Amino acid sequence: MAQSWVPFEWIVAIRFLREGRLQTWFILTGVAIGVGVIVFMSALLAGLQSNFIARVLSAQAHIQLLPPREVTRPLRPAQDATQVVSSIIQPPLQRLKSIDQWPSVVSQIHAMPDVQVVSPVVTGSALAVRGSASRAISVTGVEPDDYFNIVKLPEKIVHGRARLTGQDMLIGLELASDLGVDVGDKLRLTNAVGVETTLTVSGVFDLGNKGANQRSTYVPLRVAQSLLGLPGGVTSIEVTVRDVYAAEVIAQRISAATGVEADSWIKTGAQFFAAVSAQTMANTAIRFFVGLSVAFGIASVLVVSVVQKSREIGILRAMGITRGQVLRVFLLQGGLMGLGGAVLGCLVGALGLVLWQKLALNADGTPLFPLVLDPQLFAVALGLATLTGLAAAYAPALRAARLNPVEAIRG
Amino acid sequence: MAEPVVQLRGVRKAFNVGTGIETEVLHGIDLALNRGDFCAVMGPSGSGKSTLLNIIGLLDRPTSGSLVLAGQETTTLGDQELTRLRGHHIGFVFQYHHLITAFTALENVMMPMLGAKGFADAAMRERAEGLLDSVGLMPWKNNLASNMSGGQQQRVALARALAMNPALLLADEPTGNLDSKSADAVFALLRRFNREQGTTVLLVTHNAEMARLCDKTIQVVDGRIQT
Numbered sequence: 001m002a003q004s005w006v007p008f009e010w011i012v013a014i015r016f017l018r019e020g021r022l023q024t025w026f027i028l029t030g031v032a033i034g035v036g037v038i039v040f041m042s043a044l045l046a047g048l049q050s051n052f053i054a055r056v057l058s059a060q061a062h063i064q065l066l067p068p069r070e071v072t073r074p075l076r077p078a079q080d081a082t083q084v085v086s087s088i089i090q091p092p093l094q095r096l097k098s099i100d101q102w103p104s105v106v107s108q109i110h111a112m113p114d115v116q117v118v119s120p121v122v123t124g125s126a127l128a129v130r131g132s133a134s135r136a137i138s139v140t141g142v143e144p145d146d147y148f149n150i151v152k153l154p155e156k157i158v159h160g161r162a163r164l165t166g167q168d169m170l171i172g173l174e175l176a177s178d179l180g181v182d183v184g185d186k187l188r189l190t191n192a193v194g195v196e197t198t199l200t201v202s203g204v205f206d207l208g209n210k211g212a213n214q215r216s217t218y219v220p221l222r223v224a225q226s227l228l229g230l231p232g233g234v235t236s237i238e239v240t241v242r243d244v245y246a247a248e249v250i251a252q253r254i255s256a257a258t259g260v261e262a263d264s265w266i267k268t269g270a271q272f273f274a275a276v277s278a279q280t281m282a283n284t285a286i287r288f289f290v291g292l293s294v295a296f297g298i299a300s301v302l303v304v305s306v307v308q309k310s311r312e313i314g315i316l317r318a319m320g321i322t323r324g325q326v327l328r329v330f331l332l333q334g335g336l337m338g339l340g341g342a343v344l345g346c347l348v349g350a351l352g353l354v355l356w357q358k359l360a361l362n363a364d365g366t367p368l369f370p371l372v373l374d375p376q377l378f379a380v381a382l383g384l385a386t387l388t389g390l391a392a393a394y395a396p397a398l399r400a401a402r403l404n405p406v407e408a409i410r411g
Numbered sequence: 412m413a414e415p416v417v418q419l420r421g422v423r424k425a426f427n428v429g430t431g432i433e434t435e436v437l438h439g440i441d442l443a444l445n446r447g448d449f450c451a452v453m454g455p456s457g458s459g460k461s462t463l464l465n466i467i468g469l470l471d472r473p474t475s476g477s478l479v480l481a482g483q484e485t486t487t488l489g490d491q492e493l494t495r496l497r498g499h500h501i502g503f504v505f506q507y508h509h510l511i512t513a514f515t516a517l518e519n520v521m522m523p524m525l526g527a528k529g530f531a532d533a534a535m536r537e538r539a540e541g542l543l544d545s546v547g548l549m550p551w552k553n554n555l556a557s558n559m560s561g562g563q564q565q566r567v568a569l570a571r572a573l574a575m576n577p578a579l580l581l582a583d584e585p586t587g588n589l590d591s592k593s594a595d596a597v598f599a600l601l602r603r604f605n606r607e608q609g610t611t612v613l614l615v616t617h618n619a620e621m622a623r624l625c626d627k628t629i630q631v632v633d634g635r636i637q638t
Contacts, residue, residue, distance in 0.1 A: 008525050012513075019513035315509045318470060320498015320575070321526040322491060405470045409505060 013332035027301045031341020034294040039349025051369035061150050061238035062247040065260045067097045098233025105258045117240045119146035124228035129188045130179045138215045141224020159183050160203035164220045168202040172213030176204045295392040298337050302396035314408025327401040334393020342385030346378045415443040416578045416611045422476035438634045449605045451622035452615045454631035460615050468581045469497040502572030504582040510556035516567045517552040523574045542570035562593025582614045
């Protein structure tokens, strides 16, 4: 007790905790388990979610600009707008249509902040024919320099190269085997009205999805334009942005600036987002209840401690120790239990995460997904656990402070 | 004559006030203790001795009457002021020594000073060592309170009661739980502090022989002082 900078309340609180050795260790362990679970789960979930999002976004743009859809309006005579000539309305056909003035739209988007890559795309369907075999395919015409920054096709190539010049085409693994072609072979593509073109397979890719591998093909933009009857046009403009979570805001800004409909991945992937937010909610609920049980644990230990120490509290009061000082002694004990348990819990949680990363591996020995040990997570865990301890200690501390010294000393 | 250290006028104390089982244990006590008094309180069990001591020690409040301690009327004070007054002017020694078991002998003696000041300092430590020395326990100063004999613990409690240099020392059967040798030692210490420091001592005891060694004896019977 020679250190003069330690206040009276701290000295007594720490001594009381040290004296109740077993009790203190039990509650510290309890708090540590609770905090460890929260830290482990939160980091796991954050890693899982960012990994999900990274995977989802490796195969699609963050924002897609589309031409306006065609709609039907009831036919009304010019002189009387309340009268309807024809009331049976068929939904209109959605012809393949180009985005109006797309080069200027592209340069407009390019100039916007936060935008990374802008890539015009033509998509449509065609028939791939080889000998007597044919398959319906989806043709995506791209400018490889830009587009490969959005969908990392070069990483998915299994044979050949991701080259799209002249009359090159990239096809999926399943389509290649269905049609019996490989790198260097030629394929004839026919559109619905019989326009034909012959392309050379320069690469075979694997998107990790059998259906997609059967249908998807990539060709140079110009080839797709002529094959699909859209010379000089594009059917969509794909955009990536720096902050993927800001995609919806940026999409709305693009829409407002260019007048072209822009959908973000957040809007089109609403289901995915619902799943992510359901996970987050479940995690929050678990955190809340673990926190609650930690609080009750601390409170019950302190209630017992107040009963055990009531005689000593009475003596302290007889010595001139104020109610406020007694209150603070017990509040501090709660806070220290929370903080101490959380320090241990953070260690346990971090250890668990390191082990998880070592043990939960892909077949090739790489971690299932990268985990990030976010210092902020630990700081928040320590802070919240301390506050929880203080809050839990309040009722017992108040009880200690209100003890009648005469009765407490008599015992 | 100088102002009394403590003065009680018409102090009554009733328990369970306002209920059907209201019982008055003190019926109008008048008492004055002067500086340097060494006074024994005797009386049968249940006569109200301990209640009187608790009221004088500001641990309990009288139901009516006046209590002046160190020149200050205490019955109108709030808990905060009473606690401060108690800490600075009154030392307690109880029958069951009541040390704080998580602390050493020295730290127990420092405790009242520490509580009043908020932080430990060297002067505090020196004073506590001096007090422990005067009760002959310097060699045990770093013993945990729980590792000492009853007589030793009571001497630590006595040193602790004197830590704030109180004007009034209240001892509730301080030797009631000790063998005669330890009891004599504790009583001798009380007597010595009374003579050397002029500390007013009020000693509740059942021991008539011990009471005879005091300067004055008060008999409490059925909540009244008999002279």
